[in-house]
Amino acid sequence: MTDAPILERLYFGHDEAEQDMANGLLRAGFLQTAAYDAAVSGRKMLIIGRKGSGKSAICMYLGAQRGPAGESVLITPDDAAGEEIRRFELQGLGGDTAKSLIWRYVFAVHAARHLTVHARECHGRREPGSVKDLRRFLRDNGELPGARLADFAAQGRDRLQAGGLQLGAFGFQIGVDLAQAGPSEGARAGRQLEVLEDHVALAFRDLKCADSHPPLLLLVDQLEKVWSAQPDANSMVIGLLLAAKDVAVKYPGAVRCLVFLRSDIYDSLTFGEGDKFRSYEMRIDWPEAQLRRLALSRARAALDPGLGEEQLWQQVFPPQVEGEETATYLFTRTLPRPRDAIQYLNLCRDHAVHHGRARITEEDVVEAGRQFSEWKRKDLVQEYLVAHPFLPALLELFTDSGYVVTRAATETRLRAARGELARLYPAYAESFTTDTVIDVLYNVGFLGVRRGEETVYAGGFARPVRPDEKEFHIHPCFREALGARDAVPIAPYRSVLRVQGLGWGGATPPSRNVTLLQRVVDACDLLLRRIARAGGLPEETRRELALQVQRLHQETRDALDDPSGPAGALLHDAEDHVNTAIGYLYDQAATLRATGLEDQGAEAGAQTLARELDGQALQLFHRLGGLTGSTGEGGTSS
Structure with missing residues (x-):
């Protein structure tokens, strides 16, 4: 390591x-994962992940590589390109199929551009006629190097819709040689596109690219920038998937x-061929x-x-934070x-630097x-603003509560809020059912489901x-x-440390006060045994x-052992103390019932314990009333 302070150089x-x-950090600290290996090997063509899961890192890393990963073209639609593709329609074709044609055109033009440069730079022999034909095609159709995706998407749209793609470079005349393609706009566009794709494939074969080097990679990323959860945007993505699957067939190897x-x-897409993309x-x-490995690789890139x-x-x-191993x-x-x-990780470093420390x-x-945590709450809302605009209102239902949530408790909260939610988000009114809300909150990663002894969060291979x-x-x-820091928000018991002012005055203690306090001790003893077995x-x-x-038990026990109480403590008589205990036990019973947590088989759980708390509170209440005005001899032990 250099002599500069560690935290000055540490950056993840x-x-x-x-x-x-x-800045070189991705190249130096890139972590090769299973997703990266699947992408490079060709086993998978569709890399799916949440925002921030590393999709673009894989894409950028592949795009920067030459050699084992082959050459690549990065395709990232901007608003203009997205608008052109969403607007693309063809008479006689459905929206998904029509948009697959414009994507196929984009891929074919990118491949043709690549070939006109690649043939000279990498194959080092006389350029075959098929490559010359592609160069002429690009010139005839204005598809010049450096043109924006939006520009040639617009040109492709206009020419495919009008049947005006210039194919003279391949020996075809518009309106004559393609007349047999059919009367519909979609059929004519499809036939023109096939001619272009066939000649791109021919150029790859003439150069023997499939046999001599890794394939050209067409990398499509950042579609979320042009997606809007509207039907035409969904068709744009479905069309892309259909076209991407065809690439391996059109240009094998x-x-x-x-x-x-x-x-x-x-996951929001619904289309007939969706099941064909699973593999x-x-x-x-x-x-x-994996996150540990990532942190170490980034720290090594920054430090040593x-x-x-x-x-x-x-x-x-x-080494540890709040008794837990730090990385965990x-x-x-x-x-x-x-x-x-x-x-x-960066935020931890920033706080340490702010406090002038040499180590975190x-x-x-x-x-x-x-x-x-504040960041992530806001980020979750922004991430799903398009798909679930009502998410901020749902999260409010879980503020200042326990982090353990049940269906029953969720239904109770929704019942109170459903009318207001429907008023604010009328288009989603039918979504505010307990099952749908839980599914949404699970899928976005806000809730995990308890399965056995584990809590499972969405992602990876977790089932719905x-x-x-x-x-x-x-x-x-x-x-x-x-x-929501606690599993169940158990309120702290708040009272004086000891009961004072029992009025004993050095004489024999009144049996009523002693009996009342002893009943509180007995109730606490029983409850502690029940809690231990819950x-x-x-x-x-x-x-x-x-x-x-x-x-509560200790405070009451101390009062029995030393009735004089601590100097300066609040004055309570025995009846006030018992009333406080009754109220506290009732409140905790209500808290446990409200969780909706059910007992687990033969094991006592929240509902059984709530009944025990209620029962002991009720017995204390009866004891308090039953002893009013008595000498303490009446009543039975509970």
Whole structure:
């Protein structure tokens, strides 16, 4: 390492792959994953992932490579190009098929452009006639090098719609040689396009490209910039998929198309041939081990190629945060994707620098986590603004509550808010059912579903939520921003440390006060035993509830042991203290019932424990009333 302070040099990257490619960090710190391997090998052509999952990083890295990965063409539609493609229609063809033709034209022109340069640079012999024909075709149709995608998409649209593609370079005359294609606009356009594709394929064969070097890669990325969840935008994407699949058939071994597509866009598509793309799909998955490798590779690129994992997580970062191994703490509090991990890691570094530290501390990580959680809540809303514009209102339903959520509790919250949601978002009124809302929140990564002892979040190979699954957890990265820090929000027991002012005056204590306090102790003893056996309750909730009941128990026990009480404590008599205990137990019972958490088989859970709390509170209430005006001899032990 150099002599410059570590934190001055430590940087994990930018939010966008383009910037990291420009400054060399992506090339130096790129992590080859299963998705990258599948793309390079040709096993998959459709790379699917959430925003920030590394799709563009793979695309940019492939686009910058020459040699094993072959040459490439990057196709990223802007608004103008997207508008041209969305508007493209042909008489006699459905929207999806028509838009597949304009994409096929885009691919064919890119391949033709590539061939006119590639033949001279890489094959080093006399240029075959097929390549010369392509050069003439490009010139005749104004498809010059450097033209924007929007420009030649517009030209292709106009010529295909009018049947006016100039094919003289291939020996065809418009309106004469193609007359047999059929009377419809779509049939004529399809025939013209086939002529172009056949001659592009011929040029690849004449150069023997498939046998002599890796295929040309057509890399299509950033479609989310031109997608709008409208039918014509969906047809634009479906047309792209149809055209991309045809590339391998049209130009076998010479050209491959890779499409990098956001998962929410792909999952929203419905088309007849959708089932034929399953074997082409590769969904990007980032388990914790991969995120650790990513962090180390980026840190090595910034600090020292020889940096070890132990150095990163023991010296640069603190070994533990809140009793948890630091890397696990960090990566369980991010959505499983590189962008989130990079942002959180950089934020930890920024907080340490702000405080003038030489190393990142536990305090820096915790502080960064609070800010990161706020970011992620806002980012989630922005990510799904097109597909789910009502998401901000749904997230509000989960503020200042526990992070354990059930179907029953969700239905209760929705019942109160459904009318307002329908008023604000009338086009989505039918979506505000419990099942649909849970599916949406699971699919966007906000909720995970409890399966056995694990909580499973969407992504990778996780299956969808089943109707019989009833318990869900808010993802840790959103909990701080929502105020959902605990599994179940158990309120702390708040009262004086001891009961004072029993009026004993040195005489024999009144048996009524002693009996009342003893009943509170007995109730707490029983409840603590019940809580310890409530295996169906989240462990965190069991611990917190036991802690608060133990505080009530200890305060009451102390009052029995030392009735004089601490100096300066608030004055309460025994009846007030018992009333406080009754109210507290009733409140916690209501909290547990409201969770909707069901008992797990034979194990006592939230509902059983709620009944126990209610029962003990009721017995204390009866004891309080039954002893009014008595000498303490009446009543029975509970």
